[in-house]
Amino acid sequence: MPAQPRPRISVRPSSAGSGLWCDEDVASGCVVIEFDGDVRPDPARYSVQVGIDEHVHPDEDAVASRDLTRFRWRFLNHACAPSCRVEGRTLVALRDLEAGEELTFDYNATEWSMAEPFHCVCGVCGGSIVRGFAHLDAAARAVRRAWIAGHLVERINHADA
Ligand SMILES: [Zn+2]
Incomplete structure (x- = not known):
């Protein structure tokens, strides 16, 4: 079966400066984009944590040149x-999204x-x-149960063992 085509998305202004927006409707559970890039053990300003010791970093030249395509x-x-x-190295819609909605995720549920x-x-x-899951109290952690990244669940379970 061929892979599901990715929805059309674009970089546009947002309340936080720039953001990523969907240009067409996206069904709940669909993969929107992959986190491609260098995987390193340490976080940085633009990295996203995808494993216990894995942080995906965008290409520095792409960031410095304001490349909006990669x-x-x-x-x-x-x-x-x-x-x-x-989820893993992908961004997945949590619910049905309408064209024109901003794509966001909870950094506290990945970092x-x-x-x-x-x-x-x-x-x-x-x-x-926003400082990361390690700094949340029990109530704030519980709120995130529906969208917490698998590697954080793994880490918590290890800590409890
Ligand atoms: Zn907030």
Whole structure:
């Protein structure tokens, strides 16, 4: 069976500067984009954590030259009530999305401890500091059960063992 085609997406202005938006409807559970790039053991400003010691980094030249065609996943903004979640090295729609919706995921549900914490402007949390899952209390962790990345679940289970 051929792979499902990826939806059309584009980089556009958002409340956080730039963001990634879907240009067509996306069904819940569909893969929107892959996190391609260099996998390294340490996080940085634009990396996304995809494994216990695995952080995908976009190409530095693409970032420096404001390349809008490659590594577009680096424009994905954080949201405390996200439209997508990270599964392995893919971004998956959490619900049916309509054309024109911003694609977001919850950095607190992929990053254990962030290289560059920041004040959230999502409008839902009232301005929390996004620092990574390690820094969340039990209630904040519980809220994220539906979209937490598998590697964080793995890490918590190891810690409890
Ligand atoms: Zn927030």
